[in-house]
Amino acid sequence: MPALLILGAGWTASFLLPLCRQHRIPFAATTRSGSNSTIKFHFDQNSDDSEPFKILPDANTVLITFPITNSGGSKRLVQLYKSTRAERDLNPAFIQLGTTSIWGNEWYDRHSSYNPDERSDAEDELLALSPGTPTTVLDLAGLYGGERTMKKWVGRVAPTKEVLRNKGSIHMIHGIDVAQAIIAVHNGFSKADGQRWLLTDGRVYDWWDLASAWGSGPVDASDVSEDCGPQATWVRELMRETGVRALPRSNETLGRVLDSREFWETFNITPLKGRMED
Structure with missing residues (x-):
């Protein structure tokens, strides 16, 4: 029996699966296509059909990597998974990956009020199943690592000086740290049960x-033969226009600032990628 069942083996799985192997954690994973030795599975948020769940293996922890947005969807997924193995004495735990976009400006931590939407409502629905069913939500900052590098996004995010003028803070987390966070929760679920966490x-x-x-120039920082784009010039001009004397700007200027210390302290781990460099 796999200890960890990953529903939706996408980008996160590229970091999580190797770490599971390293820690000798048995796992199984699903994709819509069933490619690369995964189980073919698709969750219909509006369907009460348990048939698609029968092919899924039993697991101690079920990781939901895709967003659930429909009312009743989170409860339906849990019930359908558990009902298809009701004859066995199992009470698996469920982890839902979410997003930090629900928090607005100023300083925020995981206890701060947030702006509810369909996705956060579904996460609240999942959390409400605890303690009968162990559940938790990991709200993730922007994801990077591997082929996903922020250097590729500067030109899209700031295509003009006026767009760049209004850009403030950004919070990130590397895929390897998402993976180690999931494993930490899996190994110590009682610390996370019934709670929403904020991860940066x-x-x-x-x-x-x-x-x-x-x-917005070459992704390879060693390639100085090509123009790196106009953004550096725009930033220098904006600093002069707004009276900013040095970078990075102060937190008071940047707007939204997220405090994720409690997760790392609770599970006694530290981000392996403590600074975004690629």
Whole structure:
């Protein structure tokens, strides 16, 4: 029996599966296509048909990587999974991956009020199943790592000086740290049960700082033969216009600032990628 069942083996799984192997955690994973030795599975949020769930293996922890947005969807997934193995004495735990976008401006931590939407409502629905069913939500900051590098996004995020003028903070977390967070929760679920967590790498990044350093030119930082784009010039001009003397700007200027310390302290781990460099 796999200890961990990953529903939706996408980008996160590229970091999680190797770490599971390293920690000798048995796992199984699903995809819509069933490719690469995964189980073919699709969750219809509006269907009460248990048939698709019968093919899924029993597991101690079920990780839901895709968003659930329909009312009743979270409860339906849990009930259908558990009902298809009701004859066995199992009470699996469920982890839902979410997003930090529900929090607004100023300083926020996981206890702060947030702006509810369909996705957070579904997460609340999942959390409400605890303690009868162990559940938790990991709300993730922007994801990077592997082929997903923020250097590729500067030109899209700041295509003009006026767009860049209004860019403030950005919070990130590397895929390997998402993976180690999932394993930490899996190994110590009682610490997480019934709670929503906020996960970043512990830093607050300034879009002006990133745009100044990277621009919209070559992704390979060693390639100085090509123009790195106009963003660095725009940043210098904006600093003069707004009276910013050095980068990064202060937290008071950046707007939204997220505090994720409690998760790392609770599980006694530290981000392996404590600073975004790629």
